[in-house]
Amino acid sequence: MLNSQTSAFKIIGYYVGKIITVLAILQILPIITSIVYKEWDIVFDFTISMSLALILGSLLVIFFNSARRRKIDWSHGMIIAALSWFAGMILCAIPYYLSGNFNSFLDSLFDVMSGFTTTGVVLIQDLDHVSNGINMWRHVLTYLGGQGMVVLALTFLVKSTSGSYRMYVGEAKDEQLLPNVINTSKAIWFISIAYLVFGTIVLWVTGIFIGLPVDKAFLDGLWVFMAAWSTGGFAPHTQNILYYHSLWYELATVVFFVIGSFNFALHFALWNKNRKEIVRNIEIQSMSITVTILTIITIAGLMKLNVYPNIVSTFRKGFYLLISGHTTTGFMTIYAKQFFTEWGNLALFAVIIAMLIGGSACSTAGGFKGLRMGIIFKGFFRDVKRIILPESRVQIDKFHHIGDTVLEDKHLRSAMLIVLAYILTFAIGTLAGVFFGYPLSSAAFESASVTGNVGLSIGITTPGMPNALKIIYIIIMWVARLEFMSVFALVTYIFTGARRRWLH
Amino acid sequence: MVALKMFFSVLFAGVLIAGSSNALEVGSNELISSAKDYDKKEIVYSGEVIGDIMKRGQNCWINISDGDNAIGVWAEESLAKNIKYKGSYKYIGDEVKVTGIFNKACPEHGGDLDIHAQKIEIIQKGYISKRPVNIYYILIAAILLVIAIIMNLIIFKKKL
Numbered sequence: 001m002l003n004s005q006t007s008a009f010k011i012i013g014y015y016v017g018k019i020i021t022v023l024a025i026l027q028i029l030p031i032i033t034s035i036v037y038k039e040w041d042i043v044f045d046f047t048i049s050m051s052l053a054l055i056l057g058s059l060l061v062i063f064f065n066s067a068r069r070r071k072i073d074w075s076h077g078m079i080i081a082a083l084s085w086f087a088g089m090i091l092c093a094i095p096y097y098l099s100g101n102f103n104s105f106l107d108s109l110f111d112v113m114s115g116f117t118t119t120g121v122v123l124i125q126d127l128d129h130v131s132n133g134i135n136m137w138r139h140v141l142t143y144l145g146g147q148g149m150v151v152l153a154l155t156f157l158v159k160s161t162s163g164s165y166r167m168y169v170g171e172a173k174d175e176q177l178l179p180n181v182i183n184t185s186k187a188i189w190f191i192s193i194a195y196l197v198f199g200t201i202v203l204w205v206t207g208i209f210i211g212l213p214v215d216k217a218f219l220d221g222l223w224v225f226m227a228a229w230s231t232g233g234f235a236p237h238t239q240n241i242l243y244y245h246s247l248w249y250e251l252a253t254v255v256f257f258v259i260g261s262f263n264f265a266l267h268f269a270l271w272n273k274n275r276k277e278i279v280r281n282i283e284i285q286s287m288s289i290t291v292t293i294l295t296i297i298t299i300a301g302l303m304k305l306n307v308y309p310n311i312v313s314t315f316r317k318g319f320y321l322l323i324s325g326h327t328t329t330g331f332m333t334i335y336a337k338q339f340f341t342e343w344g345n346l347a348l349f350a351v352i353i354a355m356l357i358g359g360s361a362c363s364t365a366g367g368f369k370g371l372r373m374g375i376i377f378k379g380f381f382r383d384v385k386r387i388i389l390p391e392s393r394v395q396i397d398k399f400h401h402i403g404d405t406v407l408e409d410k411h412l413r414s415a416m417l418i419v420l421a422y423i424l425t426f427a428i429g430t431l432a433g434v435f436f437g438y439p440l441s442s443a444a445f446e447s448a449s450v451t452g453n454v455g456l457s458i459g460i461t462t463p464g465m466p467n468a469l470k471i472i473y474i475i476i477m478w479v480a481r482l483e484f485m486s487v488f489a490l491v492t493y494i495f496t497g498a499r500r501r502w503l504h
Numbered sequence: 505m506v507a508l509k510m511f512f513s514v515l516f517a518g519v520l521i522a523g524s525s526n527a528l529e530v531g532s533n534e535l536i537s538s539a540k541d542y543d544k545k546e547i548v549y550s551g552e553v554i555g556d557i558m559k560r561g562q563n564c565w566i567n568i569s570d571g572d573n574a575i576g577v578w579a580e581e582s583l584a585k586n587i588k589y590k591g592s593y594k595y596i597g598d599e600v601k602v603t604g605i606f607n608k609a610c611p612e613h614g615g616d617l618d619i620h621a622q623k624i625e626i627i628q629k630g631y632i633s634k635r636p637v638n639i640y641y642i643l644i645a646a647i648l649l650v651i652a653i654i655m656n657l658i659i660f661k662k663k664l
Contacts, residue, residue, distance in 0.1 A: 024652075039593060044641040051648030058655035065664040098641070128554040128569055129633070131593040211558030211565070237555055237567070239574050245558070245565045247614060313615030335536045335573060335617065342539070342608075 005497060010067035011076050012083060015167065017060025019084040019153040023092060024053030029140050030095070034133030042133035045098035053091045077167040078489035081150050082482055086490075088149060089113050089478075092141060099134050101125050103463045106470055113474045115141035116149070117481035118364055120233025120330035120455020121446075123463045123470070127238045132219060135236045139223040145481075146230025146260070146364030147192050151185045177268040191267045192229065199225035199256050203249070210246045224249075228256035230364045233330025233455030240332040250320055253331055261287075261327035261359030263371070265402050282378075282399045283360045283370035290357050290373065291326055294350045298322045301346030318347065321456065326354035328366040330455020339458045340442055348458075352445055355452040356426060366453025366481060368422050372415035374399060379412040421484045425476055426451040432472045433460060450476045527603050532573035539608035539617060549575065549619055550601045550627065554591035557584050566624075568600060577602050578613065579621035589630025599628035 027050035034042040072080075089112045096108035107123040114121050115138055124130065124138075144152060150167050177184045200222045207217025220236055227234040237243035241253060259267075266284070269277040278284055298318045308314040317333060324331045339348060358367010382397045389395060397407040405411070426447050433443025438460055446460040450473045461473070479487045529548040551570035558565040564584055566577045569591065579602075591597030604621040607613075658664075 037593075039635070041635050041637045041641070044637060044645045047645035047649055048641065051645065051652040054652035055648065055655060058652070058659055061659055061664050062655070065662075068664070128574060128591055129593055129596075211560060212556055216556055237574070238569065239567060239576070242576065242616065243555060243567055243574070245576050245578075245613060245616060245618075308609045308615040309611040313609060313611065316614045317609075333616070337536050338539070338617070341537055 005500065007067065007070060008076060008079075008493075010064040011070050011072060012079050013060045013064035014067045015072075015076075015080045015153075016084050016087060017057045017064065019080075019149055020053055020057035020060065020087060020091060022153045023088050023144075023149065024050050024057055026140060026144065027053070027095070027137070030133040030137040033136040034131060037132045039131045039133050042095075042099060042131045045095045046133060046137070048098065049091070049094035052094060056087075056091070072167065075489050075493065078486040079493050080167050082478075082486035082490040084149060084153075085116060085478060085482065089116065089474075092116075092137075095137060096124075096134065099131065101127075101130055101134060104467075106467055107463055110470050110474055111138070112141060113477050114455070115139075115232065115234065116145035117453045117477040118142055118146045118230045118232040118328070118366065118455075119450060119453045119477050119481075120227070121449065121457050121461040121473075122234070123461065125463060127236070130236070135219075135223060138234050139226040139232075139236075142230045142232030142234050143192075143196075143226040146232060147188055151188055177265055187268060188264050191264060191271065195229055195256075195259070196222075196225060199229060202252055203256075206246070206248050206252050207244075210244060210249060224253060225256060228253045228329065228331070229260040231257055231260050231327050231329040231359060231366070231453075232364075233324070233332075235331065242333045242335075247316070250316070250333060254320065254323060257327050257329040257331065258323065261329070261363055261365040263360040263362050263401075265362060266360070269402055277402065280400045282374035282401050286370040286374035286377070287326070287360070290354070290370075291323060294326065294354045295319055295322050297350040298347045301344050301348075301350065304346065305342070305344045307342050307344070307347075322351055322354055325351045325449075325452075325454055325456050326357060326359070328355065328358045328452050328454045330449065330457075332456060336457040336459040339445065339456070340439075345441060348441060348445060351456065352448040355448040355454040355456065356422065358452045358454075366451075368419045371401060372419055375407065375411050375415040376419065378407055379415075382407060418483060422451060422480065425480055429472065429476050432469055436466050436469050446473075447476075451480050453477060453481050530606075532570045532575050535575065535606060536573060536617065539606075542606045543608040545606055546603065546622075547606045547619070548601060548603050549577075549606075550599065551575075552591045552599050553587050553589070553597035553630070556590060557587065566600075566621075568602060576613075576616060576618045577604065577621050577624075578610075578618055579604075579624060583621055583624045586626055587624075591630070593635075594633055596630050596633050598626050598630040601625045601627050 027046050031043055031046045034046065089109055093105065093108035093112045096102055096111060097105050101124050102108045103125060110123050177187045203221030203225050204218045207221050208214060212220060223236050235241060241250060263283055266277060266281055299314055302308060302314050302318050308317060320333050356367055357373055358369055359365025361369040361371040378397060378399050385395055398404045399407055429447030429451055430444045433447055434440055442458045442460055445458040449456050527546040527548045530542060535542055549568065551568040553566055554569045554574055555567050559581060562581055564579060564581045566579060566584055567574045568577055587598050587600065589595045589598045602619055602621050603623040604619045606619050608617060609615040610618045
């Protein structure tokens with residue numbers, strides 16, 4: 001038994017080492033940015049952080065290299081994904097902390113997890129004076145988190161396909177676009193980088209058109225695209241998207257974050273000219289219905305309180321923030337406090353529901369996911385039909401997601417379990433907020449935002465919030481982004497190991 | 505002579521009254537949390553110019569931060585012509601005092617909370633922000649980088 005424990009330990013150590021090495025190499029991007037802009041202090045912060053990550057990653061690879069050809073089972077895959085995210089959080093927070101833009105190392109950890117999980121709530125200080133290097137790192141982290149760091153490692157560092165699928169699933173992605181999971185990872189990165197080039201050009205040109213200098217328009221375009229596509233919600237200014245004061249910039253971001261919230265399998269189908277999929281796909285149908293209903297509720301809530309002077313601005317603000325919440329992006333065009341002081345309970349309720357539902361499965365988005373909502377509703381109507389129709393009649397229901405699938409109880413059970421886990425997590429986050437003295441509606445709003453990995457804030461997430469609440473939110477973001485199973489596998493592994501050692 | 509004195513006294517008082525403003529000096533936290541109280545009123549808001557001045561036709565957007573929040577100020581371009589430093593990593597921006605009409609949800613700008621400036625005064629010039637490099641960081645970075653390179657060369661050679 002102890003042998004299998006040791007073997008598992010080595011396998012996990014080896015692959016976590018590989019993933020840490022990828023995270024270290026990525027720090028070259030902010031280093032180059034800082035060199036270009038002559039931010040020398042930041043260059044050294046990143047060199048320290050990159051070197052530390054490289055040393056740790058190398059140590060793990062050297063010590064555990066005997067495990068590289070061993071079979072990875074399901075629990076290993078899950079634990080590798082969860083542990084990589086945790087170790088990545090600590091290592092990637094080092095340049096944040098060294099930059100002096102954070103009050104504490106805990107705040108740095110919070111922002112890294114917020115980036116990785118594409119949540120977008122921040123504790124960074126004085127964002128308007130932050131270096132380009134740090135801003136590059138913030139957005140690279142959220143872009144990486146959206147596609148998945150395990151996906152990245154699989155693409156570039158792991159040659160063996162055996163067990164790769166288990167690591168891939170551990171990161172809450174289960175669509176195989178191609179028969180081989182490494183080719184699937186490559187396809188995900190190909191799609192994301194193709195959109196990155198296109199999206200950056202669009203936002204760059206828009207930025208110049210709205211009065212930004214050429215180089216700033218490029219950097220802002222690149223960063224805002226990374227955050228939009230990853231449904232991350234970070235921006236290089238404290239005012240977030242409000243900074244730009246531009247309808248065109250808002251429209252461009254809406255297009256990109258909506259596309260970013262789509263399932264990679266859908267992107268792949270469209271890439272292969274299967275255009276009908278966008279109309280037939282259950283996730284798109286589900287999202288269209290929930291967005292329409294929740295937009296109507298939001299607009300009604302805002303109109304009832306006369307929050308905005310005319311229907312155009314009511315729709316512009318209401319729809320933008322609702323769709324930003326629904327896709328779990330978290331871009332904001334109002335101040336956090338305005339949600340609390342102006343929006344009223346009806347509109348807030350709609351945004352909370354939207355944040356919990358979230359985007360599509362196997363996408364950059366968080367939340368329950370459209371696929372599960374679609375399956376649950378189909379199941380509900382199937383059961384209603386069963387009651388109404390004669391018992392002798394055999395009813396077969398199907399749902400369409402890339403192909404047609406017969407709706408079975410196992411689909412329903414699996415969807416319900418994950419949705420239930422999200423609701424419990426949301427309840428824990430809300431209770432924690434209330435415990436620390438925040439009003440119920442605010443606590444529920446912020447909890448929905450971290451549970452759905454959204455990033456809209458009602459003003460609770462500030463550097464001054466209690467440290468215990470910061471830790472609770474970090475855990476919620478991590479658990480929710482990996483859809484529970486990987487983190488549960490890691491916790492079980494740690495407890496089982498500790499118990500065995502205790503008994504021996 | 506008395507009549508002349510009285511005339512000048514009245515004239516002086518008139519100039520003082522006309523010159524004074526009823527505008528309230530308000531911070532961003534107060535403007536955002538009590539936006540209704542200040543809506544469509546003349547206010548004075550002070551803070552540092554941050555980011556870029558974005559030109560739109562004859563006007564421009566200037567984002568001004570008082571340390572708590574940044575608020576967008578819509579102004580004629582001529583009002584912003586004396587602003588030299590804009591806050592960023594390299595600069596502390598000019599500190600300005602804006603007198604203008606506050607909008608809780610501006611009908612002209614899609615419901616944005618903003619200020620339409622009538623007057624912008626520079627109250628303190630901005631400056632270059634010095635960011636010295638810590639010598640110990642350079643040493644630590646160099647040592648760690650050498651160790652990291654050696655270890656990765658081992659991995660590369662042994663094809664681990």
